[in-house]
Amino acid sequence: MATTKKRSSKSATAQTGAGGELHQTATAADARITTNHGVPIGDNQNSLKAGARGPSLLEDFVLREKIQHFDHERIPERIVHARGSAAHGTFELTHSLKKFSRAKILTEVGAKTDVFVRFSTVAGGAGSVDTPRDVRGFAVKFYTKEGNWDLVGNNIPVFFIQDAIKFPDLIHAVKMEADRGYPQAASAHDTFWDFIGLMPESTHMIMWAMSDRTIPRSLRMIEGFGVNTFRLLDDKDRATFVKFHWRPKLGTQSTCWDEAVKIAGADPDYHRRDLYEAIASGNFPEWDFGVQVLTQEQADKLPFDILDATKVIPEEMVPLKIIGRLVLNRNPDNFFAETEQSAFLPTNMPPGIDVSEDPLLQGRLFSYQDTQLSRLGTVNFHQIPINRAKGCPFQNMQRDGQMQTQVFTGRANYEPNSLAQAGEQAGPREDASAGFKTYALPLDGVKIRQRSESFADHFSHARLFYRSQTESEQAHIASALVFELSKVTLPHVRARVLANVRNVDEDLAARVASGMNVELPAASKPAVAPIDMKPSPMLRIVGKYPESLQGRAVGILVTDGADGAVVNAVRKAVEAEGGTVKIVAPKIGGVTLKNGKVLAADGQLAGTPSVLFDAVAIIVSEDGCAELVTEGAAVDFAKDAFGHLKAIGHSAEAQPLLEKAGVVADDGVVLLARDVEAFLTPARTRQWDREPSVRMLA
Numbered sequence: 085m086a087t088t089k090k091r092s093s094k095s096a097t098a099q100t101g102a103g104g105e106l107h108q109t110a111t112a113a114d115a116r117i118t119t120n121h122g123v124p125i126g127d128n129q130n131s132l133k134a135g136a137r138g139p140s141l142l143e144d145f146v147l148r149e150k151i152q153h154f155d156h157e158r159i160p161e162r163i164v165h166a167r168g169s170a171a172h173g174t175f176e177l178t179h180s181l182k183k184f185s186r187a188k189i190l191t192e193v194g195a196k197t198d199v200f201v202r203f204s205t206v207a208g209g210a211g212s213v214d215t216p217r218d219v220r221g222f223a224v225k226f227y228t229k230e231g232n233w234d235l236v237g238n239n240i241p242v243f244f245i246q247d248a249i250k251f252p253d254l255i256h257a258v259k260m261e262a263d264r265g266y267p268q269a270a271s272a273h274d275t276f277w278d279f280i281g282l283m284p285e286s287t288h289m290i291m292w293a294m295s296d297r298t299i300p301r302s303l304r305m306i307e308g309f310g311v312n313t314f315r316l317l318d319d320k321d322r323a324t325f326v327k328f329h330w331r332p333k334l335g336t337q338s339t340c341w342d343e344a345v346k347i348a349g350a351d352p353d354y355h356r357r358d359l360y361e362a363i364a365s366g367n368f369p370e371w372d373f374g375v376q377v378l379t380q381e382q383a384d385k386l387p388f389d390i391l392d393a394t395k396v397i398p399e400e401m402v403p404l405k406i407i408g409r410l411v412l413n414r415n416p417d418n419f420f421a422e423t424e425q426s427a428f429l430p431t432n433m434p435p436g437i438d439v440s441e442d443p444l445l446q447g448r449l450f451s452y453q454d455t456q457l458s459r460l461g462t463v464n465f466h467q468i469p470i471n472r473a474k475g476c477p478f479q480n481m482q483r484d485g486q487m488q489t490q491v492f493t494g495r496a497n498y499e500p501n502s503l504a505q506a507g508e509q510a511g512p513r514e515d516a517s518a519g520f521k522t523y524a525l526p527l528d529g530v531k532i533r534q535r536s537e538s539f540a541d542h543f544s545h546a547r548l549f550y551r552s553q554t555e556s557e558q559a560h561i562a563s564a565l566v567f568e569l570s571k572v573t574l575p576h577v578r579a580r581v582l583a584n585v586r587n588v589d590e591d592l593a594a595r596v597a598s599g600m601n602v603e604l605p606a607a608s609k610p611a612v613a614p615i616d617m618k619p620s621p622m623l624r625i626v627g628k629y630p631e632s633l634q635g636r637a638v639g640i641l642v643t644d645g646a647d648g649a650v651v652n653a654v655r656k657a658v659e660a661e662g663g664t665v666k667i668v669a670p671k672i673g674g675v676t677l678k679n680g681k682v683l684a685a686d687g688q689l690a691g692t693p694s695v696l697f698d699a700v701a702i703i704v705s706e707d708g709c710a711e712l713v714t715e716g717a718a719v720d721f722a723k724d725a726f727g728h729l730k731a732i733g734h735s736a737e738a739q740p741l742l743e744k745a746g747v748v749a750d751d752g753v754v755l756l757a758r759d760v761e762a763f764l765t766p767a768r769t770r771q772w773d774r775e776p777s778v779r780m781l782a
């Protein structure tokens with residue numbers, strides 16, 4: 085595997101890895117299994133018993149140690165973002181932000197910094213599926229020269245609530261319902277929509293959550309956002325505001341809802357596998373890193389408050405400047421040690437980056453450190469290799485605690501001290517000039533529990549988002565709302581959501597009401613009348629991603645007697661453009677082609693449906709097709725590919741199968757000859773024009 089590092093190992097015990105972590109390896113020379121304390125084990129098959137058929141003995145420390153360790157293997161999963169997939173990589177700065185920040189990570193052009201990135205869903209448990217409708221976490225740990233910087237973001241630039249004090253309520257409402265323990269990893273249920281209807285500030289986020297961004301095609305194809313507004317501090321401690329963005333090189337791409345649902349059954353690990361396989365095969369995922377920088381004066385002129393995390397700053401108002409590049413190039417060696425034990429803290433910031441007063445961010449500053457204690461069990465979780473600051477030394481006077489792994493020398497565990505005068509180690513000291521500084525924000529106010537009036541507009545940005553979408557994206561939002569609200573059993577809950585949606589867009593509200601065949605309630609009364617902002621085409625997905633086979637997968641369904649030359653032509657053309665090809669056959673042993681050669685299969689038809697591919701080719705013989713028309717999985721293969729707006733290339737012999745599957749000729753359905761270019765064009769994208777003919781959209 086291209087990315088798995090070969091570590092030379094001389095002993096059977098432990099090796100120090102690239103990040104200073106301990107790797108356990110075994111060599112042929114000394115591969116003896118031992119207890120946790122290094123005692124070689126003579127028999128790992130039988131416990132110690134009083135006679136061959138007698139009871140086990142308490143004395144058996146080998147058995148006890150093994151079973152006891154196993155009993156304690158699990159740790160609490162994350163309260164949110166429990167299901168995640170991660171990778172190592174490199175960040176390279178391409179443009180300096182020196183004018184605004186003194187952070188080395190933002191000023192040293194060309195410098196490469198190690199990163200660890202964890203993607204996640206939010207609502208589901210660690211063992212849930214990869215493709216529910218959900219926000220995706222996008223957490224990046226930069227191991228900078230000035231300490232770790234954790235940019236703990238999402239793939240949606242706004243959030244449901246404005247104040248952290250509502251977070252436990254939001255999460256309780258979206259997770260499985262308290263009495264019945266379901267639904268798992270789904271927002272389509274009473275309690276979530278009950279909370280949403282009562283929290284009109286969530287309306288903007290709901291527009292994003294109901295858009296195709298929450299059903300991504302791949303983790304390699306999601307955007308990332310810091311969400312909260314942060315500050316940059318220059319070398320004179322002058323501040324500007326900043327929003328952080330990640331832009332995938334492959335563009336933002338999504339699945340169809342019906343497809344996402346079917347993928348959940350066909351491959352629950354769809355995104356995790358896709359990320360792992362892409363990196364393992366050297367197709368390293370890549371993102372541009374961008375910032376929107378604005379001064380206090382610019383912020384004051386905007387028709388919304390940039391401290392309110394339910395608002396976006398449209399790029400048309402403050403342009404995005406690309407300043408760096410992220411490449412993920414190494415899979416974790418061990419899921420638990422790295423992906424599971426990684427702990428991200430929004431409080432991890434190098435000097436030159438600072439927080440803002442965003443009340444959502446302020447709450448996050450406490451929560452992440454706190455949650456690691458219950459999850460990882462000790463204040464020393466920063467010593468776990470994946471969390472260790474490895475771009476720089478870390479040293480202070482903090483000592484002891486459970487699972488302390490550092491061995492400190494000398495007496496200097498307090499500061500100030502004058503031990504140096506006696507020739508002893510004095511330990512580290514603060515650095516007033518280059519150390520972390522908080523922006524000296526002038527403040528004048530009274531202590532008060534009150535939401536700022538500047539946060540009162542809950543609908544203008546929702547309207548901006550909805551009206552900036554293409555027609556088909558709007559239809560998807562309407563259909564998603566119909567789907568979700570149709571799972572709500574309490575009519576008053578549906579009505580309250582609809583009453584809020586009327587303030588976003590009357591047409592949208594009417595479509596959703598009609599999609600459910602319910603009456604449209606009166607609009608809710610907004611605290612502040614929404615304003616119409618200029619649509620922002622940058623908020624779309626459709627038409628923005630590059631039409632390319634790069635990163636896409638093509639499935640070729642074959643039968644005995646298929647024309648191998650056509651199969652090869654498709655494979656060559658797709659791979660030449662950076663796509664991958666998998667052969668699907670009725671039997672895993674493969675097929676015998678027309679020329680008598682055996683073609684091995686990558687997947688068996690029933691277990692490899694077309695939802696796993698971006699485009700399909702059906703290259704079959706006449707006899708082969710005659711068998712396939714009686715096989716439900718084959719009919720579904722073609723029917724779903726068509727319904728999910730995918731290109732279908734086919735041999736002439738496949739026609740009876742296409743007919744049975746209801747596939748109707750259009751620009752995306754192409755008869756394959758040796759020259760496969762005509763198939764490649766539609767295979768580079770989705771056939772959006774086909775959609776009205778295959779789906780009843782709201």
Ligand code: HDE
Pocket residue numbers: 162163164165168202203204220221222223236237238243247248249251309310311312393426427428444445447448451452453455456
């Ligand atoms: Fe989080 N969030 N969050 N969150 N969040 C956690 O920390 C929290 C919010 C995000 O891959 C927890 O280590 C509060 C916004 C990601 O390990 C916890 C609030 C954004 C991850 C927590 C928010 C995020 C988390 C659970 C409202 C986008 C996964 C486990 C004030 C900017 C990180 C953990 C990973 C995880 C609290 C809202 C992103 C409980 C209180 C907004 C990507 O501390």
